[in-house]
Amino acid sequence: MLLQANMLRKMPSSRGFRKNSVRSTPHGHNEGAFRLDAVRGLAYIYYIAPWISVCHRGFHVTNMALLTNKQPTILASQKISQTATVFQQCISPACKATYSVDEIRVACDKCGDLLDVVYQWDRLRVPGSLDEFEKKWQRRHEPHCFSGVWRFHDLLPFVPVDQCITIGEGQTLLHPSDGAGQFVGMKPGRLLLQYEGMNPSGSFKDNGMSAAFTHARFVGATRAACASTGNTSASLALYCSVTSLMKAVIFIGSGKISYGKLSQALDYGALTVQINGDFDDAMARVKEVTQELGIYLVNSVNPFRLEGQKTIMFRVLEALRWEVPDWIVVPGGNLGNSSAFGKAFHELKELGLIDRIPRLAVINAAGANTLYQLVEKQGLRWNDGKPQMATVENYFDEMDRQGRRASTIASAIEINRPVNLNKCIRSLQWCDGVVREVDDQEILDAKARVGAGGLGCEPASAASVAGAKKLVAEGVIEPDERVVCILTGHQLKDPTATVAYHTTDQEQFNKVLGSRGVRRAAFANRAVAVPNELDEIIKAIRLYS
Numbered sequence: 076m077l078l079q080a081n082m083l084r085k086m087p088s089s090r091g092f093r094k095n096s097v098r099s100t101p102h103g104h105n106e107g108a109f110r111l112d113a114v115r116g117l118a119y120i121y122y123i124a125p126w127i128s129v130c131h132r133g134f135h136v137t138n139m140a141l142l143t144n145k146q147p148t149i150l151a152s153q154k155i156s157q158t159a160t161v162f163q164q165c166i167s168p169a170c171k172a173t174y175s176v177d178e179i180r181v182a183c184d185k186c187g188d189l190l191d192v193v194y195q196w197d198r199l200r201v202p203g204s205l206d207e208f209e210k211k212w213q214r215r216h217e218p219h220c221f222s223g224v225w226r227f228h229d230l231l232p233f234v235p236v237d238q239c240i241t242i243g244e245g246q247t248l249l250h251p252s253d254g255a256g257q258f259v260g261m262k263p264g265r266l267l268l269q270y271e272g273m274n275p276s277g278s279f280k281d282n283g284m285s286a287a288f289t290h291a292r293f294v295g296a297t298r299a300a301c302a303s304t305g306n307t308s309a310s311l312a313l314y315c316s317v318t319s320l321m322k323a324v325i326f327i328g329s330g331k332i333s334y335g336k337l338s339q340a341l342d343y344g345a346l347t348v349q350i351n352g353d354f355d356d357a358m359a360r361v362k363e364v365t366q367e368l369g370i371y372l373v374n375s376v377n378p379f380r381l382e383g384q385k386t387i388m389f390r391v392l393e394a395l396r397w398e399v400p401d402w403i404v405v406p407g408g409n410l411g412n413s414s415a416f417g418k419a420f421h422e423l424k425e426l427g428l429i430d431r432i433p434r435l436a437v438i439n440a441a442g443a444n445t446l447y448q449l450v451e452k453q454g455l456r457w458n459d460g461k462p463q464m465a466t467v468e469n470y471f472d473e474m475d476r477q478g479r480r481a482s483t484i485a486s487a488i489e490i491n492r493p494v495n496l497n498k499c500i501r502s503l504q505w506c507d508g509v510v511r512e513v514d515d516q517e518i519l520d521a522k523a524r525v526g527a528g529g530l531g532c533e534p535a536s537a538a539s540v541a542g543a544k545k546l547v548a549e550g551v552i553e554p555d556e557r558v559v560c561i562l563t564g565h566q567l568k569d570p571t572a573t574v575a576y577h578t579t580d581q582e583q584f585n586k587v588l589g590s591r592g593v594r595r596a597a598f599a600n601r602a603v604a605v606p607n608e609l610d611e612i613i614k615a616i617r618l619y620s
């Protein structure tokens with residue numbers, strides 16, 4: 076484990092690792108931590124799903140992952156060129172400070188802005204066309220070809236593929252849904268739903284977590300932490316428990332996380348820190364705590380997380396046989412997805428792998444609508460890297476003055492201070508994007524229509540469908556355009572909201588939904604109460620079926 080030893084020299088034993096970490100330009104990376112001696116001794120860890128069954132467009136892991144160790148086969152010369160071609164860089168064009176890929180950072184030291192993972196593509200092997208990735212399907216017995224993230228490794232090559240950690244993430248489905256399409260106002264076949272709830276932990280987070288986890292291991296981390304509205308924590312806890320490679324520490328706002336998600340973190344054995352506050356409070360705290368204790372932070376401020384989330388778009392293109400859709404519609408919370416999607420398309424276009432970029436619609440919940448307010452109401456723009464930061468600062472000052480807190484039934488996106496704001500507005504520029512807000516009523520009605528078509532979703536995910544409906548009604552989206560809505564989390568994540576929508580119990584409805592301004596359940600599928608008598612049961616079935 077020489078690599079780890081080298082890495083750990085740069086990691087603090089207890090605190091302040093960011094100060095200790097070595098800073099270098101991308102061209103100075105060769106003496107960085109990817110040392111050749113290290114490579115030789117590195118345990119090559121990956122996970123094999125031993126039993127796989129074919130589904131219509133890919134494969135499902137149907138059994139527990141199995142850990143194996145094996146020596147790396149990578150050649151020394153490949154290692155050096157890999158190192159020199161990837162680095163982290165401040166997204167601000169006025170700053171552009173660079174940092175080595177083996178540093179642990181969530182912000183630029185010089186100016187405090189967010190960081191990107193940047194590749195020198197001309198020095199990397201990139202496929203000549205996207206359909207080259209189809210060759211990976213024939214090698215799906217190999218874990219990194221099976222993974223819906225790592226089969227696109229050529230487009231996120233920040234560490235060599237044999238050091239990438241997978242638990243079988245990204246076996247997700249792009250599904251045409253005419254039921255939801257009709258609800259949205261689309262012509263048949265034009266609305267497609269990307270079911271990210273099919274990931275191992277039940278949400279899109281596994282795409283990013285496999286990448287952040289890979290980077291965390293790469294730099295020798297032994298503990299990883301996040302603040303979460305539930306899905307990031309479930310995903311981190313799962314990666315830690317399946318691999319036993321790291322310990323998970325999760326921060327959640329008290330009473331702010333649905334039971335499905337909380338149950339996952341507890342079951343998977345994460346250290347769960349429940350703080351008195353909401354996600355925004357937890358996020359601020361986890362940044363402090365991770366810096367203080369030298370714990371690796373896996374929230375989407377971590378640029379490596381977003382590299383993994385780019386692959387959601389690669390899979391959408393793959394399912395469309397590499398045709399670019401007209402629109403991608405995605406819920407917006409901490410704005411990691413929208414940031415990652417924009418970067419994915421921007422890079423594909425730069426590489427000449429696509430000829431146009433789809434438009435992006437980011438949908439806020441009305442009770443957590445910072446992005447909507449700033450972009451659509453106050454005109455905030457990326458402006459080629461010169462966003463009006465005074466507008467942002469005033470907005471947050473005013474929010475604090477009024478004591479405004481995020482509040483929506485879509486608890487996953489109940490966030491008022493999105494950490495990826497700047498990257499998201501950059502994506503909006505790249506993708507000619509728009510932002511909309513939808514209220515809890517609109518979210519739950521959309522969720523019911525998605526669920527009625529099968530493979531349902533959690534409330535936050537349905538914001539994308541509700542947002543698409545709004546954009547069609549406004550004439551921004553045309554009914555015959557090809558629209559992909561991202562369903563970010565599984566239907567079983569939040570049964571409380573679902574059951575309250577369908578219930579006949581007015582008290583329960585009022586308690587869970589009425590308190591949030593939801594007045595009706597137009598698409599409810601109500602349970603039929605019958606006495607436990609054969610005749611009555613038969614009568615009821617005849618009457619209702």
Ligand code: F0G
Binds near residue numbers: 413
């Ligand atoms: N949908 C679901 C189901 C989510 O869990 C989240 C974020 C989002 C959408 C928003 O995505 O942050 O990329 O804009 N959940 C985070 C969490 C905050 O902690 O699980 P984003």
